[in-house]
Amino acid sequence: MDNKNTYQPIGIFDSGFGGLTVMKEIVKELPQYDFIYLGDNARAPYGSRSFETVYEYTLECVKHLFDKGCHLVILACNTASAKALRTIQQKDLPVMAPHKRVLGVIRPTTEIIGKHSKTKHIGVLGTAGTVSSGSYLVEIEKFFPELNVYQEACPMWVPLIENNEYDNAGADYFIKKHIDSLMKKSPEIDAIILGCTHYPLIADKIKKYLPKGVELLSQGKIVSEGLKDYLNRHPEMDNNCSKSGKLEFYTTDLPETFDKAATLFFGKEIKSKHQSLR
Numbered sequence: 001m002d003n004k005n006t007y008q009p010i011g012i013f014d015s016g017f018g019g020l021t022v023m024k025e026i027v028k029e030l031p032q033y034d035f036i037y038l039g040d041n042a043r044a045p046y047g048s049r050s051f052e053t054v055y056e057y058t059l060e061c062v063k064h065l066f067d068k069g070c071h072l073v074i075l076a077c078n079t080a081s082a083k084a085l086r087t088i089q090q091k092d093l094p095v096m097a098p099h100k101r102v103l104g105v106i107r108p109t110t111e112i113i114g115k116h117s118k119t120k121h122i123g124v125l126g127t128a129g130t131v132s133s134g135s136y137l138v139e140i141e142k143f144f145p146e147l148n149v150y151q152e153a154c155p156m157w158v159p160l161i162e163n164n165e166y167d168n169a170g171a172d173y174f175i176k177k178h179i180d181s182l183m184k185k186s187p188e189i190d191a192i193i194l195g196c197t198h199y200p201l202i203a204d205k206i207k208k209y210l211p212k213g214v215e216l217l218s219q220g221k222i223v224s225e226g227l228k229d230y231l232n233r234h235p236e237m238d239n240n241c242s243k244s245g246k247l248e249f250y251t252t253d254l255p256e257t258f259d260k261a262a263t264l265f266f267g268k269e270i271k272s273k274h275q276s277l278r
């Protein structure tokens with residue numbers, strides 16, 4: 001099927017702003033493709049919500065992206081990848097859209113993490129939902145069973161970032177608290193996954209409290225390289241992705257508010273539109 005003349009962007013979804021840190025790298029890696037971003041800011045954060053709620057919200061947003069012409073959607077959100085992706089892939093897609101695909105951010109991260117640790121002790125920082133789902137433990141076990149994985153849930157970090165309080169002194173207390181707690185679980189940790197797409201915004205603060213020599217891994221580059229590789233291996237999907245370099249942004253909350261903060265995450269000015277939830 002040749003879809004050269006049809007607008008078929010790649011969808012990128014997050015509960016709020018975090019997915020923009022991933023989209024920024026994806027657009028750098030694949031500038032010729034069209035992309036639509038959807039942030040569910042009206043209902044963020046997802047981190048402490050139940051499986052059912054995260055699944056229901058994520059599926060609704062994926063459907064909106066399908067309606068806008070996407071054949072491929074990336075859940076640029078660890079919480080949604082941990083709590084909703086499998087059900088969407090196994091239960092919903094076969095009946096709803098058998099030729100469309102939804103991919104997450106946990107799998108590409110766990111496929112490469114083993115190469116970053118010499119001590120074989122690694123850390124995962126994430127939302128309460130991502131940590132309690134155990135998704136990182138299960139996926140890392142498949143690729144690098146020799147690794148010892150220590151997780152730390154940081155429930156205050158996303159609210160601090162979403163509310164633009166992360167650069168203030170008060171944020172340091174919560175950042176240090178969780179870094180200390182993680183490193184106490186194993187002082188041998190030499191690589192840490194930022195298992196939440198919001199966290200790259202506070203990477204510098206996190207580094208301040210980490211012992212020297214510990215590598216901090218953001219997912220943007222990992223996911224963008226993984227997506228490029230996926231499109232190379234799936235020409236039938238690549239053919240369903242239009243390529244005119246167009247970027248669109250949608251938020252389920254107020255576009256004016258979104259645009260202000262989103263620019264910090266994306267590194268460029270953004271003009272978003274409203275996506276109604278009903």
Ligand code: DGL
Nearest residue numbers: 018045046047078079197
């Ligand atoms: N960016 C989401 C993630 O990667 C944030 C989760 C939230 O909304 O709490 O997990």
